[in-house]
Amino acid sequence: EAQVTQNPRYLITVTGKKLTVTCSQNMNHEYMSWYRQDPGLGLRQIYYSMNVEVTDKGDVPEGYKVSRKEKRNFPLILESPSPNQTSLYFCASSLSVRGGSNQPQHFGDGTRLSIL
Amino acid sequence: QKEVEQDPGPLSVPEGAIVSLNCTYSNSAFQYFMWYRQYSRKGPELLMYTYSSGNKEDGRFTAQVDKSSKYISLFIRDSQPSDSATYLCAMSGRTGNQFYFGTGTSLTVIP
Numbered sequence: 001e002a003q004v005t006q007n008p009r010y011l012i013t014v015t016g017k018k019l020t021v022t023c024s025q026n027m028n029h030e031y032m033s034w035y036r037q038d039p040g041l042g043l044r045q046i047y048y049s050m051n052v053e054v055t056d057k058g059d060v061p062e063g064y065k066v067s068r069k070e071k072r073n074f075p076l077i078l079e080s081p082s083p084n085q086t087s088l089y090f091c092a093s094s095l096s097v098r099g100g101s102n103q104p105q106h107f108g109d110g111t112r113l114s115i116l
Numbered sequence: 117q118k119e120v121e122q123d124p125g126p127l128s129v130p131e132g133a134i135v136s137l138n139c140t141y142s143n144s145a146f147q148y149f150m151w152y153r154q155y156s157r158k159g160p161e162l163l164m165y166t167y168s169s170g171n172k173e174d175g176r177f178t179a180q181v182d183k184s185s186k187y188i189s190l191f192i193r194d195s196q197p198s199d200s201a202t203y204l205c206a207m208s209g210r211t212g213n214q215f216y217f218g219t220g221t222s223l224t225v226i227p
Contacts, residue, residue: 004159033215040124042219043160043204050213058214090159104150105215107159 002027004108006091012114013081021076021111023091031094032074033058033105034066036087043090049074081115088112119143122205122218131227135192139205139218142186146207146216149181151190154202154220163203164190195225 004025013019025032033048035058045058049068063085065077074093078085089112092105122139129135137151148167152160164179166172172179178191188207192199205218 031213035217040219042120042122043206043217045215048213056213059216092159104162104165107152107161109157109159 002106004091004093004106006089006108006111008111009109010112012116014116015082016080019078019081019113021078021089021091021113023074023076023108024072025074025091025093025106026072027093027095027106028071029093029106030071030096031103031105032068033092034064034074034076035090035092036060036085037090037110038087046076046089078113081113083115086113086115119216120205120207120218123221124219126222126224128224128226129195131195131197131225133195133225135195135199135223135225137190137192137203137205137221137223139188139207140186141188141207141216143207143209143216144183144186145209147210148208149179149188150206151177151179152204152206152217154204156201160204197225197227200224 007022030051034046035043037043044060047066049055090110091108094103094105120141151164153163154160169181169183176193180189202220202222204220208215
């Protein structure tokens with residue numbers, strides 16, 4: 001089954017304790033992206049990756065890191081989490097977004113992070 | 117000013133009604149327009165995907181894009197209780213590597 005898998009689905013942690021949210025897709029997609037979803041603000045793009053070893057900032061990258069060492073995986077790293085990063089996070093992937101061949105995104109089911 | 121504006125609702129309609137959902141945007145560079153449906157505790161799933169202006173129909177769903185007015189719409193005909201969800205509009209520019217979402221409209225279809 002084609003899917004985007006995020007882990008963990010839920011996490012409660014404390015300020016300053018480094019954490020990683022993993023994202024994996026099995027569709028051989030080139031493009032992957034991370035979003036956070038907050039009430040009244042909608043989905044906002046954190047980072048995206050056009051392909052392996054190619055990453056770029058979205059609208060709200062502060063406090064986050066990403067890496068793309070393999071095509072299927074795109075982990076989101078919070079080096080020193082703070083309470084304002086409490087949110088619902090989504091990973092997404094699509095076949096390609098190069099040269100106008102924009103393809104719609106497939107989303108995971110989300111990771112709810114609470115930073116105390 | 118936000119890139120994309122969407123009325124959050126909530127919107128409540130009787131079963132069988134025609135539903136109209138709308139978004140406006142400010143960036144004239146947007147060329148790709150999408151509608152996603154999001155059920156509670158799930159990720160958004162793609163409903164409609166259009167390029168530039170015009171209409172696109174898929175079953176009970178019709179997407180309209182008016183680039184001159186920077187306005188997009190999603191129409192749902194013969195609405196069903198299973199259509200109850202949050203609907204998100206999204207758009208991107210020519211390079212397609214950054215996406216901008218509306219805040220979502222919550223829809224309830226009453227049997």
